Amino acid sequence: MELFFQQLTNGLAVGGIYALIALGYTMVYGVMKLINFAHGDLFTIGAFLGLTLLTAMGLTDTLGPVLGILVLALMVMGLVAIIGVILERVAYKPLRKADRLAAVVSALGASIFFQNAVMLIYGARFRVYPHDILPKVAVNILGLEIPLIRIIILSTSLLLMAGLYFFVQKTKTGTAIRAAAIDQGAAKLMGINVNGVISIVFLIGPALGGAAGVMVGMYYGQVNFTMGWMYGLKAFIAAILGGIGNIPGAMLGGLLLGVIEAMGAAYLSIAWKDAIAFVVLILILIVRPTGLLGERVAEKV
Amino acid sequence: MYLCFAVFVLAMAFGPSFLNPYWVDVLNNIGIYAILALSLNFILGHAGMFHMGHAAFFAVGAYVTAILNTMYHIPIVWLMPLSGIAAALFAAIVARPIIHLRGDYLLIVTIGIVEIVRIALVNDIFGVTGGANGIFGIGRPEFFGMKIRRPHQFYYYIWIFLGISVLLFRMLENSRFGRALNCIKEDELAAEGCGINTAHYKLIAFVLGAFWAGMVGNIYASKMMIISPESFSFWESVLYFTIVILGGSGSIPGVILGAFLIVGLPEVFRQFASARMLIFGAAMVIMMIFRPSGILPPLPRTYKLAKENRGGSES
Numbered sequence: 001m002e003l004f005f006q007q008l009t010n011g012l013a014v015g016g017i018y019a020l021i022a023l024g025y026t027m028v029y030g031v032m033k034l035i036n037f038a039h040g041d042l043f044t045i046g047a048f049l050g051l052t053l054l055t056a057m058g059l060t061d062t063l064g065p066v067l068g069i070l071v072l073a074l075m076v077m078g079l080v081a082i083i084g085v086i087l088e089r090v091a092y093k094p095l096r097k098a099d100r101l102a103a104v105v106s107a108l109g110a111s112i113f114f115q116n117a118v119m120l121i122y123g124a125r126f127r128v129y130p131h132d133i134l135p136k137v138a139v140n141i142l143g144l145e146i147p148l149i150r151i152i153i154l155s156t157s158l159l160l161m162a163g164l165y166f167f168v169q170k171t172k173t174g175t176a177i178r179a180a181a182i183d184q185g186a187a188k189l190m191g192i193n194v195n196g197v198i199s200i201v202f203l204i205g206p207a208l209g210g211a212a213g214v215m216v217g218m219y220y221g222q223v224n225f226t227m228g229w230m231y232g233l234k235a236f237i238a239a240i241l242g243g244i245g246n247i248p249g250a251m252l253g254g255l256l257l258g259v260i261e262a263m264g265a266a267y268l269s270i271a272w273k274d275a276i277a278f279v280v281l282i283l284i285l286i287v288r289p290t291g292l293l294g295e296r297v298a299e300k301v
Numbered sequence: 302m303y304l305c306f307a308v309f310v311l312a313m314a315f316g317p318s319f320l321n322p323y324w325v326d327v328l329n330n331i332g333i334y335a336i337l338a339l340s341l342n343f344i345l346g347h348a349g350m351f352h353m354g355h356a357a358f359f360a361v362g363a364y365v366t367a368i369l370n371t372m373y374h375i376p377i378v379w380l381m382p383l384s385g386i387a388a389a390l391f392a393a394i395v396a397r398p399i400i401h402l403r404g405d406y407l408l409i410v411t412i413g414i415v416e417i418v419r420i421a422l423v424n425d426i427f428g429v430t431g432g433a434n435g436i437f438g439i440g441r442p443e444f445f446g447m448k449i450r451r452p453h454q455f456y457y458y459i460w461i462f463l464g465i466s467v468l469l470f471r472m473l474e475n476s477r478f479g480r481a482l483n484c485i486k487e488d489e490l491a492a493e494g495c496g497i498n499t500a501h502y503k504l505i506a507f508v509l510g511a512f513w514a515g516m517v518g519n520i521y522a523s524k525m526m527i528i529s530p531e532s533f534s535f536w537e538s539v540l541y542f543t544i545v546i547l548g549g550s551g552s553i554p555g556v557i558l559g560a561f562l563i564v565g566l567p568e569v570f571r572q573f574a575s576a577r578m579l580i581f582g583a584a585m586v587i588m589m590i591f592r593p594s595g596i597l598p599p600l601p602r603t604y605k606l607a608k609e610n611r612g613g614s615e616s
Binding site: 029033035090091094095098099100101102103104105106108109110111112113114115116117120229233236237240271272274275278279281282285286289 | 345351410412416417420421423542547576579581582583584590593
């Protein structure tokens with residue numbers, strides 16, 4: 001039972017990270033019907049920017065661990081958001097009217113570009129995050145020793161998700177995003193600045209992805225220029241699992257996928273861990289193609 | 302148009318005699334990718350199915366050849382149809398439950414298939430794939446006692462196979478079957494309404510493309526003599542996909558040109574070894590922005606009506 005709960009908390013922490021990345025996929029897909037294959041690499045960029053800011057600027061030494069990490073996260077989120085907006089302007093905006101596959105290839109090109117840019121700047125080897133930022137303590141909850149970092153990651157991602165949910169549901173900009181996701185043309189007719197909405201989506205998604213990158217760096221202690229690809233794919237699967245285009249769905253899908261994967265790794269086989277997410281994907285698409293929280297949408301004719 | 306074609310064929314037939322083995326080998330790779338992209342083009346460009354897992358079928362073909370050749374010493378040439386059939390069977394099994402999925406959903410599932418296949422190969426499934434190290438010591442093809450081993454010999458082997466593939470896919474796209482696929486691509490609901498069994502047609506297109514990819518797997522295995530799971534990763538699939546879309550989806554000359562660009566250009570820029578993939582990624586974005594429908598998109602199809610039908614209602 002001990003193993004079960006350990007894996008559960010581990011799965012929830014990793015799932016929180018998946019969920020944060022998945023939000024970027026699901027929002028872009030919701031508004032633009034585009035799989036942003038470069039999103040996983042924005043996550044990698046976030047992880048590496050976090051590393052630079054930690055080691056070169058020594059944020060945690062001057063500001064103390066709590067404030068330091070907060071400032072670090074905000075800076076990374078801001079920088080990655082800027083890259084995200086530039087990505088949209090350069091690689092996707094000119095292709096908005098073109099065939100959808102052209103945008104897919106453009107996204108793949110951007111992904112290769114980012115991956116190799118990170119490799120050229122930081123090298124191809126694994127880079128190690130400083131491991132003395134957070135005290136290595138475990139919190140005792142109901143007789144269960146849970147590492148502090150898991151609790152921090154899970155609570156931070158839940159906080160960010162709650163913030164996004166509030167933003168999308170309650171604010172005027174959020175309403176505009178939801179309107180553009182339903183029907184861009186109609187939203188334009190109602191006076192919504194669809195280009196502005198897309199820019200905001202490309203600000204929020206990459207910012208959350210960048211935050212997830214820092215979390216992965218702190219959780220696993222090491223980062224690599226290719227890691228965005230697997231995380232990106234799994235986050236996209238999480239988005240489909242929850243129902244693509246659906247924000248609470250992405251959160252649920254991410255957490256669920258993290259737990260399924262952790263349980264699979266513990267009880268089935270660690271060697272097949274990466275295959276579990278894909279099996280989940282195929283099963284969900286066969287059984288319920290719209291995802292857990294998705295509604296059946298009539299096929300457009 | 303035909304003159305262009307003739308010059309191209311002549312250049313490809315005699316050109317390699319003036320090239321050193323390295324560049325002939327690059328041409329061999331271009332040929333292999335061109336055949337793979339042609340078989341994917343049939344699925345993606347004609348049937349309109351977003352299929353990004355073609356490397357899985359290529360892998361099945363290559364591994365069937367490698368396993369049967371190294372374990373039972375069956376000659377490579379005999380294994381070619383067998384590899385194709387194995388890949389086609391695998392495609393038929395995996396495609397049946399997912400064939401109804403549309404657009405991006407199919408795209409992401411086929412990525413899942415290629416990743417599962419790769420992980421299965423790494424984990425040494427059934428104990429015959431050799432795990433992460435792969436299989437080595439694969440034999441060479443032999444025709445009438447002539448063994449094909451030097452790059453120049455492989456060149457003719459591969460490019461004659463490419464020629465056969467072009468003829469076959471050209472025949473297929475002009476056939477009743479190919480026209481039905483194009484209807485499905487343009488408007489699946491309307492095609493269904495016209496009495497075309499869309500799921501059936503799409504499945505056949507998928508299996509046929511996989512069959513051809515499996516045969517190329519055979520050529521690849523005997524050319525490399527060693528195969529390992531990393532040769533069949535998702536990024537391989539991305540490459541074929543990019544060749545098709547960037548060259549001009551649905552256009553055979555476009556796909557071959559795409560193979561030259563995607564496989565050949567990084568070789569030309571090999572001296573900028575570290576930055577060349579960066580340039581490659583940027584080039585993909587730029588080319589798509591300027592030619593979103595590919596460099597050589599297919600010509601619009603014209604169907605000639607029979608004479609007596611022309612303007613029939615007035616007379």
